[in-house]
Every structure is written in structure tokens, then in C-alpha cells.
Amino acid sequence: MTFQSSPVGNEISCVMHGLDEKVLKNNEMLKNLLLEALEQEKFTLLDNIFYEFQPQGCTVLVLLAESHAGIHTYPEHNSLFFYIYSCRGPTDGRKTFEYLKQKLNPKSVDYKERTVIVKQGHKLENRE
């Protein structure tokens, strides 16, 4: 597909702690939840890969026109890692994160977000 990305992207990386172990073992549900979360923020989902580890844990990676997103689960630690890098501007991905958080209801979240500028010399003030 044709896609013109902005020089300014956003990266969100977090660990959700204190999740229900049963929820974390429901791999299919988690995969669908991630796809649903991305769709409601109107990302363009181009492809995905899904892997179930033994005896537990899974990884879902989603290739977006706007970059990529993924989750990794740790049922043994009651936690889930969520990542998204997307290039529609400085707050991109927040709705997806909030959707997941609302549905999964973690006890705490270690949340990091940063602006990524792929055009050298481009200043955030000069948003395009």
C-alpha cells in the first residue's frame, strides 16, 4: 500500500501488573483484544503474527501502515507488556493503550511514552 508517514511518531511501552492469571492465559482473547483496540483508534492493520509458548505465555505482533504494535504475556508474573510505535503524531497510540487498560484492569502500570522524530533536524514545534 501507499503510505506517507509523518516525521513525528510516538512510542508507548508499558508493563501492566496485577492482571488476572486466567485472562493472561486466554491467548486468543488477548490477540483479538489487541486487534480491536487498534481498530478503534483507526490504525490500518496490514498483517499479524501470533505465537503461543508452552506451558503458557503468548506474543502477538501487528504490522500497521503506521508502524507496529505488540503484546507479550507473563502469566507467571501476572503481567503483560504492551508496545506501540506509530507515526501519526505525538499522542498516537494512547487510545489503544487506554482501551487495553480499561478492558484488562491492571492493578498498576509502568508506563513510558516518547516522541520519535525520523527526519533529521525536524523540530517538534514545527509540527506538520
Add this chain to the structure above:
Amino acid sequence: MTFQSSPVGNEISCVMHGLDEKVLKNNEMLKNLLLEALEQEKFTLLDNIFYEFQPQGCTVLVLLAESHAGIHTYPEHNSLFFYIYSCRGPTDGRKTFEYLKQKLNPKSVDYKERTVIVKQGHKLENRE
């Protein structure tokens, strides 16, 4: 597969600037380079997806036993975004980054790295 991840992982996220446009348009070479870089750091590559945008740019995502890695290219800005999250300890992924950097020879790199702890209450001092 069976995989027991450590509670301590490492995340590297960077933009390499000032890259040769011809190199950035060689999607197949870049895909193979990422796979090669991951292999020399002895990651377990389980699956990958590859997407070529029109008129240029590509995304490669690699699902690892140890989490995931990816690149997104921006030939229009002479830049490449590289990401890896892996869970073998605090410096994991650095060899992969260094390998890519050596082969691609960017003029500058906007590099970020952080420790990710997926087990609540786990302290970095108590490395397992």
C-alpha cells in the same frame, strides 16, 4: 516452544539518521541484515513478517522466543527506526544494534535504552 523468560528485560529504540538512500531502498537486504544481526546475538527467531510500501519504505517484524524486534525505513528522510525488546537481561539487544550500526554506517543515532521489569516488586539489584 518452551521458554522461561527472565523478570528483567531490555528495550532499545533508535533512529539511525543520514543513511544512504540506495541502502534504504534495498528492502530484501535490510530484512536479511536484521535476521543476521539477531542470529549473531543468538536470539531464537520464531517467525517474521515483512511489508514493502509503495513507492518506498518497508517494515520487518521478527518474533523471538525472547520477545520481538523490528525495523521501519524512511528513505525519504534517509533514516531507519530500529526496535528490540528482549528478556535475557539488562544489556540484551546491544550486540544486534551494534551489528546493524556497523553495517549501515549512519551519520548519527538517536538511541534510547531502558530496563523493563515484568515481575512486580522485582529489583534490578536482585538479578536472577
